[in-house]
Amino acid sequence: MIVCPACSHRNPEGAKLCEACGRSLANFVYRVCPSCGALNSAQHVFCHRCFAELALAEGEEPIPESTFVRPYTPPIVTLEEEVTTQAVHREAKAQASETGARPTSEALPGQTPSEAELGPRAAAPISEEQAVAPSMEGEMGEMPASTEEALSPLEAAESPEVLGGGPVGAAGVETPAVQVAPPDETQALTPEAAANPLEGLDDLLPFEPAVTLPHRPSQHVSAAPSTTEDYEAELFQQVAVERAPLQEGAQVVLPRTAQGLPQIGRTILYILVLLAGVLPLFTWGQMSSFVQPRESVLALVRTIEELPSGAEVLLSFDYSPTYAGELDPLALAVVRHLARRSVRMVVMSTKPEGIGLAEAIYRTITEESPDYRYGEHYVLLGYLPGQEAGLRSLNTALGDAFKIDYLQKRPLGELSATSGLATLKDFDQIIVLSDDSLTVQRWVEQVQAQSDIPFHALVTSAVEPLLVPYQRSGQLLSLIPAASGAVEYELAGSVKPSALFRSDAYAAFFVLLLVVALVTNALYARRGKRGS
Amino acid sequence: MSEVLSGLFGQLSTGTAEVIGPWVAALLTLAVLSYVFGFNPVFRLAEYLFVGLAAGYAGALAWNQVISPRLQLLLTDPSTYWYYGLFFFLGLLLLARAFRPLSTLANLPLGMLFGIGAALALGGALTGSLIPQVRAAVVSVVPEDYGPGLVGWAYALDAVLLSLGTIAVLSAFHFATQGRGFVSALWHGLIRALGRAGRVLLMITFGALFAGVAFTSFALLSSRLVYLAEHWFKLLNRLGL
Numbered sequence: 001m002i003v004c005p006a007c008s009h010r011n012p013e014g015a016k017l018c019e020a021c022g023r024s025l026a027n028f029v030y031r032v033c034p035s036c037g038a039l040n041s042a043q044h045v046f047c048h049r050c051f052a053e054l055a056l057a058e059g060e061e062p063i064p065e066s067t068f069v070r071p072y073t074p075p076i077v078t079l080e081e082e083v084t085t086q087a088v089h090r091e092a093k094a095q096a097s098e099t100g101a102r103p104t105s106e107a108l109p110g111q112t113p114s115e116a117e118l119g120p121r122a123a124a125p126i127s128e129e130q131a132v133a134p135s136m137e138g139e140m141g142e143m144p145a146s147t148e149e150a151l152s153p154l155e156a157a158e159s160p161e162v163l164g165g166g167p168v169g170a171a172g173v174e175t176p177a178v179q180v181a182p183p184d185e186t187q188a189l190t191p192e193a194a195a196n197p198l199e200g201l202d203d204l205l206p207f208e209p210a211v212t213l214p215h216r217p218s219q220h221v222s223a224a225p226s227t228t229e230d231y232e233a234e235l236f237q238q239v240a241v242e243r244a245p246l247q248e249g250a251q252v253v254l255p256r257t258a259q260g261l262p263q264i265g266r267t268i269l270y271i272l273v274l275l276a277g278v279l280p281l282f283t284w285g286q287m288s289s290f291v292q293p294r295e296s297v298l299a300l301v302r303t304i305e306e307l308p309s310g311a312e313v314l315l316s317f318d319y320s321p322t323y324a325g326e327l328d329p330l331a332l333a334v335v336r337h338l339a340r341r342s343v344r345m346v347v348m349s350t351k352p353e354g355i356g357l358a359e360a361i362y363r364t365i366t367e368e369s370p371d372y373r374y375g376e377h378y379v380l381l382g383y384l385p386g387q388e389a390g391l392r393s394l395n396t397a398l399g400d401a402f403k404i405d406y407l408q409k410r411p412l413g414e415l416s417a418t419s420g421l422a423t424l425k426d427f428d429q430i431i432v433l434s435d436d437s438l439t440v441q442r443w444v445e446q447v448q449a450q451s452d453i454p455f456h457a458l459v460t461s462a463v464e465p466l467l468v469p470y471q472r473s474g475q476l477l478s479l480i481p482a483a484s485g486a487v488e489y490e491l492a493g494s495v496k497p498s499a500l501f502r503s504d505a506y507a508a509f510f511v512l513l514l515v516v517a518l519v520t521n522a523l524y525a526r527r528g529k530r531g532s
Numbered sequence: 533m534s535e536v537l538s539g540l541f542g543q544l545s546t547g548t549a550e551v552i553g554p555w556v557a558a559l560l561t562l563a564v565l566s567y568v569f570g571f572n573p574v575f576r577l578a579e580y581l582f583v584g585l586a587a588g589y590a591g592a593l594a595w596n597q598v599i600s601p602r603l604q605l606l607l608t609d610p611s612t613y614w615y616y617g618l619f620f621f622l623g624l625l626l627l628a629r630a631f632r633p634l635s636t637l638a639n640l641p642l643g644m645l646f647g648i649g650a651a652l653a654l655g656g657a658l659t660g661s662l663i664p665q666v667r668a669a670v671v672s673v674v675p676e677d678y679g680p681g682l683v684g685w686a687y688a689l690d691a692v693l694l695s696l697g698t699i700a701v702l703s704a705f706h707f708a709t710q711g712r713g714f715v716s717a718l719w720h721g722l723i724r725a726l727g728r729a730g731r732v733l734l735m736i737t738f739g740a741l742f743a744g745v746a747f748t749s750f751a752l753l754s755s756r757l758v759y760l761a762e763h764w765f766k767l768l769n770r771l772g773l
Binding site: 274276322325326355387389403404406462466469473482502505509513 | 586590593598601605648649652653656657661664665667694740745746747752754755756758759761
């Protein structure tokens, strides 16, 4: 079978013209494997994919063996020949010096310095026989790069005459060319030579540069591709892009792509979410009567209720303004509760933006309770850099981590809220508010595990499932998701409600999420049944 | 600079900040919400503004809170706080990263940072996560250990599910091929069955995580909508709009 290069029609063996487009097939002989259907070059006897034998077409003559591409065999120069060449050139040099000829390294009139450096061989015209090795005629492109590189340093070597068969131009002394052994396939390397090709060549200095000099990039001769190369390139392209034939009865399975909601469905969903979001503005917390605080919320409320007046609590506001919408209400509820219990609060942050958010929360607290004063009842330490190293430094000395406070820029020793606090072990409780599970994990690993201080984490709903193992292991005394946790905390702690009315929005969103999940799963199951 | 800015703000009439603040917040909120119509220039403007503000704020805070106080201590009492000079020098070496001929000088502080960070993270993970979590996975499945009656049985069932779930999820990551012999076939079948159950548990976990992310997003949306209604709409009402 012959594939037409113009229209890809598969013609029967022996066809001279394409059945489909009428183009001549004389110069394009692709052979299709009868076993697997792969395209092969006409020169191939076996299929490149399945190694099935490619039978010749009726009347087709086999391709002559002389056109087969053979690997390049480097010429072999024997040691005796090299020694003879050395002796001849030494004699020639001596004669040249006697006759007063210039050294070959100096530039002659009309000769460029580079030519002079390269020696007479570079300056002399190179005949075709010299340029192309006997066995490489017409196959220069297949000559190994290493061979090309091995030749070129020799040209730049101090004694170019080793391989030079041409005249020694400057002296005008004709030196006989070294007889390079022709690449006869019957002449094989001796086992010793094959084991160490450089053996016995230690004294032949001109060979050293060829071995020791760094390889230079070979000079590529730009020439228009021949018809054979074009043919091979086209064949390669076809083979590269063709698909493997399918077994009989096999089915093509296309990748499954998720089908998105239609535009109208998406718009309706957006509107429903928007309505759920603004619902509390109209209902004002009707659903709050159904809210039951979870155990972790009750645990934190109990812990704060049991704290004596003047107890020290460390709060870390480790969240960014992005999540302030969720975490601020819970932070406000907890801080209100702590302030009501007259607990001294020391506030810090491991995120730069967190301390600014904490400042806003405490401004609200100060407005609500003017008796609760900065420096006396609470203090903002500021931002703590260094991640693990920063947290670990809290275990040793609080004053090393924070030199001055955030708002008044005073040393910590001057503030009564921090008097008597040297390390983290002086705190009764640690409460971390975070939008990131890694931050809480870092606190647990670097602080809680080292000091065993009661530790609470108030986090976003997104990261709460990731931290449940720490709660189950007892490392976190309480783990509270902020959105619903704020509502629950206000109920359990009996603090001034500011997030309670949001329970309506959360309930509406829960119902919406449930309905969407059920409907989309039902639709998916129905479509799956139809598809099968 | 800060004095000039405070002077400028001080000249503004009382209540100006209460008017400008909600307007800026409302317009930026709407700019971010405009992403619902695709990646548009208004959203891009808000995004760049937030990123730039956050970077500027972090830089100013690092200078005011971290660098400046320690630099003052070093300058006022160098004999006591000489080690801050060493740290400043190491910090300055980090800047050499910007200049190609000197960039190797930054390897010393970077090596210190990575080395100390890795050592602390590794030690913390071992003592704070790995050992406590392994210890927490070893639980009793005897009901009497948890209390009398149905409550004890419920906790025992919870412990059984915890243990089986842990083993099942770990089995889901078993990819070895089956060996020869009956015992190997039996073991391989058991691991495969447990692995299937583990994958179901993983899916449930991912579902819970996704629900948490959706809920967080909704909480943020709701808070912004409430903010707009409470502050911006009131301003609009005052203006008679």
